[in-house]
Amino acid sequence: MIPTKLTSYIHQHQAFLRHEDTPTAFLHRCLEVIDHREGHIHAFVALDREGAELAAVASSARWKSGSPLSPVDGMPVGIKDVIETATMPTGQGSAQFSGTRTGRDAAAVLALREAGAIILGKTVTTEFAATHPGETRNPCDLERTPGGSSSGSAAAVSAGMLPAALGTQVVGSIIRPASYCGVYGYKPSFGALNRGGSNDQLSQSCLGVLGASLDDICAVAAEIALRVGGDPGYPALHLTKEANVRPTTLAVLNFAAPTDVGHAERAAFAVLCKRLQDCGLRVIDRDSDPDLERLEQALLNVFTETRRIVTWESVWPLREYAGSPNPRLSADTLARVQGGLSMTPADYLAALTQRNSVRTLSNEVLGAYDAVISLAATCVAPIGITSTGNPRQNVAASYLSAPVVSLPVMHVDGLPLGLQVMACPGNDSALFNIAYYLESLLKT
Amino acid sequence: MIPTKLTSYIHQHQAFLRHEDTPTAFLHRCLEVIDHREGHIHAFVALDREGAELAAVASSARWKSGSPLSPVDGMPVGIKDVIETATMPTGQGSAQFSGTRTGRDAAAVLALREAGAIILGKTVTTEFAATHPGETRNPCDLERTPGGSSSGSAAAVSAGMLPAALGTQVVGSIIRPASYCGVYGYKPSFGALNRGGSNDQLSQSCLGVLGASLDDICAVAAEIALRVGGDPGYPALHLTKEANVRPTTLAVLNFAAPTDVGHAERAAFAVLCKRLQDCGLRVIDRDSDPDLERLEQALLNVFTETRRIVTWESVWPLREYAGSPNPRLSADTLARVQGGLSMTPADYLAALTQRNSVRTLSNEVLGAYDAVISLAATCVAPIGITSTGNPRQNVAASYLSAPVVSLPVMHVDGLPLGLQVMACPGNDSALFNIAYYLESLLKT
Incomplete structure (x- = not known):
């Protein structure tokens, strides 16, 4: 087991302003970790060292003069390789698209570059951000999966190679790898962060x-x-940090079947709930609130329902790629293409209607709670890298369009395990304030 | 003035089945018109003659054996050049992207190809489907604009080069050129036709x-x-043709300021309304229904509001393109980029909130009517090709996410003028049935 040491950039601000550290020195420390560990971890498909050095010099000058462009000025970031970058190829984890250059930055990359961030590398994704895995290994234990589909982003942050990386999630592709790798993860409310150029335009x-x-x-x-x-048509994320947020009532939801969840993980979560209760929080589960039981029942099929939705929505472009002159697609992707052929618009409409009704129920039930807590994964990172693990703890938040954060505040057998904190759609700012508060309770 | 002669493909079905015509012969007639007129009209940026011939031969064999893949099997179609095609470049009407090959079909193109349609050519679009015009001329009078942004699609159909072509609309880019060129146009309810690969992902x-x-x-x-x-998350268009649809009550809405609308056009519309009334329809305007007056008032600013929405939503990718190493963008596009820099997420949220409230009002008021009729353009096609004309009659339907059809059933000074028929969002099938009925009344 290799202990992870997370590398915050924001926490270096004071050192930059006091001229005790510089973005260039920070970058060099990141590159040192990369040089030391990337050969074993395989978090990246591309690195732009030269561009990063130049950007760091410019950023260092801005910090030196006390005029950084933004809090992320000089921050080295990784970009999940489904997201377009002007300076590096975008391979989408696909043999068919490996090395493809689109020549432009995705919306989020443009924003980060304009804010002064350093676009250091492209991180490994499963093929088309779906299930077929890449070669990335978990920095906490190289025999284990980092999770997916944002595999390289989670692993790079976990190994201390980067302070932050972009990911995408339609099922559990941010929160699960965050849990497996012991890093912080955030999936916003649907639409709150611009997906332009991210090659992941599904409705969740x-x-x-x-x-x-x-x-x-x-x-x-x-x-x-x-x-x-x-996204076009949606309000942008608007974060307001409030110092004195103090949630009083948390719901506990079990998303996965009891047999899917590890015993030790369940025990760790019980201990955590007890600690929160000892801090004066009300932590309510299905045994105390029949509405939560009703909601858990309504959420039982969300994995299957999500698969229907994603299968239909993937008809394009996957069927187009499968029919191209030289298709190089995994068996997983070809199976999804086949699945799409057996669906009709009416099947899809039924799935949307069902999703809407579960969303309505969820918003009704969860209105009584400050947030929902649960395990961020069914277990710690499993051994092997041929599967990226079980997303059943994560799919509900995706299905519900709900914002969710993973906090690396538990361990089982020396491996990290995340606490998943979820709020109702649109309440991203409140969610972060609650997450800060819970972390302050649990880190002490 | 050159009279237009529209070329229907669907109306040839019987001739195909009776072996009196073939898709190959049909294609050759289209190509003959193209050869004869394209040099003056400039509807196309690319033609795939070789691929079209091969596809027509295959389609002809299917029709001969009585087993076409679909009603559009063998139909030559044009694709607006913002929409991706595997067999031709996608230049987006932009000097910067002219000749760019993406190597894939957009969702709609994939569907049409699978249905047996012949992807014959890419049609001229304004730059990025916005305002900066191409070189296309109106087949009804070469001194006049065909309208835009779907300029080439409207012109090609108008000239009899094609039975159908794809377009896109965020303000008035399908319905206005349809009116100017004397062809049929259809913009669906928002989301009803998959925009994957269409490079036009704005929220209207x-x-x-x-x-x-x-x-x-x-x-x-x-x-x-x-x-x-x-689109992902939206029900697909579902058309059901009903033989005995008979609308009873139509609303008339004036979208443009009175001074924006031509006198002769207004008179032609009044004659048309009178004809519909003579056929027994109730045709109600603001003078008879104060709710319609209220709605017209609420719609007064939709052009300005749409411009705010579109400007913010165009921040990406336009700012990315403007910042690329060799930008080649029109002054119109650079002005839009500048406009985006002066907006904030809060401005955009205000515009969305306003749009939602107008949509709610519209749905309340229009629930009392079978459909809304209006002029499809403020006037017949204006002289000159440096502007694609005034979209004020069209922007409301885009803003309201409403389905709309243009019927070429009026003329002023020998030039075509469309009747715009609009229904409430989601009522596309009812709209088509009403449009068929109105056409049957007006064509006799």
């Missing part, structure tokens, strides 16, 4: 952030929202 | 169809919806 997909601290995640997300907004 | 944008008849438009739209559905 979000662009989100993995980072070394809540501060790093908030800083990255805020710059994206400020500069390029959310 | 739709992919739609221009065609030689309602039958041609319906056939094309139905195949897209059936095979690739709508």
Whole structure:
């Protein structure tokens, strides 16, 4: 087991302003970790060292003169390789698209670059951000999966190579790898961060952030929202940090079947709930609130329902790629293409209608709670890298379009395990304030 | 003035089945018109003659054996050049992207190809489907604009070069050119036709169809919806032709300021309304229904509001393109980039909130009517090709996310003028049935 040491950028601000540290020195420390560990971890598909050095010099000058462009000025970030970058190829984890250059930055990358961030590398994704895995290994234990689909982003942050990286999630692709790798993860409310150029336009997909601290995640997300907004038609994320937020009532939801969840993980979560109760919080589960039981029942099929939705919505472009002159697609992707052929618009409409009704129920039930807490994964990172693990703890938040954060505040057998904190759609700012508060209770 | 002769494909079905005509012969007639007129009209940026010939031979064999893939099997179609095609470049009407090959078909193009349609050519669009015009001329009078942004699609159908072509509309980019060129146009309810790969992802944008008849438009739209559905998260268009639809009550809405509308055009519309009333329809305007007056008032600013929305939503990718190493953007586009820099997410949120409230009002008021009729343009096609004309009659339907059809049933000074028929969002099928009925009254 290799202990992880997360590398916050935001926490270096004071050192930059006091001229005790510089973005260039920070970058060099990141590159040192990369040089030392990347050969074993395989978090990246591309690195732009030269561009990063130049950007760091410019940023260092801005910090030196006391005029950084933003809190992320000089921050080295990783970009999940489904998201377009002007300076590096965008391979989408696909043999068919490996090395493809689109020549432009995605909306979020444009925003980060304008904010002064350093676009250091492209991080490994599963093929088309779906299930077929890449080669990335978990920095906490190289025999284990980092999770997916944002595999490289989670692993790079976990290994201390980067303070933050972009990911995307339609099922559990940010929160699960965050849990497996012991980093912070954030998937916003649907639409709150602009997905332009992210090659992940499904109706539950979000662009989100993995980072070394809540501060790093908030800083990255805020710059994206400020500069390029959310998806067309949706309000952009608007974060307001409030010092004295004190949630009183948390709901506990079990998303996965009891047999899917590890015993030790369940025990760790019970201990955590007890600690929160000891701090004066009300922690309510299905045994005390029949509405929560009703909601858990309504959420039982969300994995299957999500699969129907995603299968239909992937008809294009996957069927187009499958029919191209030289298709090089995994068996997983070909199976999804086949699945799409057996669906009709009416099947899809039924799935949307069902999703809407579950969303309505969820908003009704959860209105009584400050937030929902649960395990961020069914277990710690499983051994092996041929599967990216079980997303059943994560799919509900995606299905509900709800904002969710993973806090690396538990361990089982020396491996990290995340606490998943979820709020109702649109309540991203409140969620972060609650997450800060819970972390302050649990880190002491 | 050159009279236009629209070329329906669907109306040839019987001739195909009786072996009196073939898709190959049909294609050759289209190519003959193209050879004869394209040098003056400039409807196309690319033609795939070789691919079209091969596809026509295959289609002809299917029709001969009585087993066409779909009603559009063998139909030559044009694709607005913002929409991706595997077999031709996608230049987006932009000097910067001229000749760019993406190597894939957009969702709608994939669907049409799978349905057996012949992807014959890419049609001229204004730059990025916005305002900076191309070189296309109006087949009805070469001194006049065909309208835009779907300029080439409207012109090609108008000249009899094609039975149908794809367009997109965020303000008035399908319905206005349909009116100016004397063809049928259809913009669906928001989300009803899959925009994947159409490079037009704004929150009011739709992919739609221009065609030689309602039958041609319906056939094309139905195949897209059936095979690739709508946008992720939206129900796909579902058309059901009903023989005995008979609308009883139509609302008249004036979208443009009175001074913006030509006198002769207003008179032509008054004559048309009188004809409908003589056929027994109730045609109600603001003078008889104060709710319609209230709605017209609420719609007064939709052009300005739409411009705010579109400007913010265009921040990406336009700012990215403007910042690229060799930007080649029009002054119009650079002005839009500048406009985006002066907006904030809060400004955008205010615009969305305002739009939602107008949509709510509209749905309340229009629930009392079978459909809304109006002029499809403020006037016939204006002289000159440096502007694509005034979209004020069209922007409301885009802003309201409402389905709308243009019927070429009026003339002023020998030039075509469309009747715009609009329904409430989601009522596309009812709208088509009403449009068929109105056309049957007005064509006799």
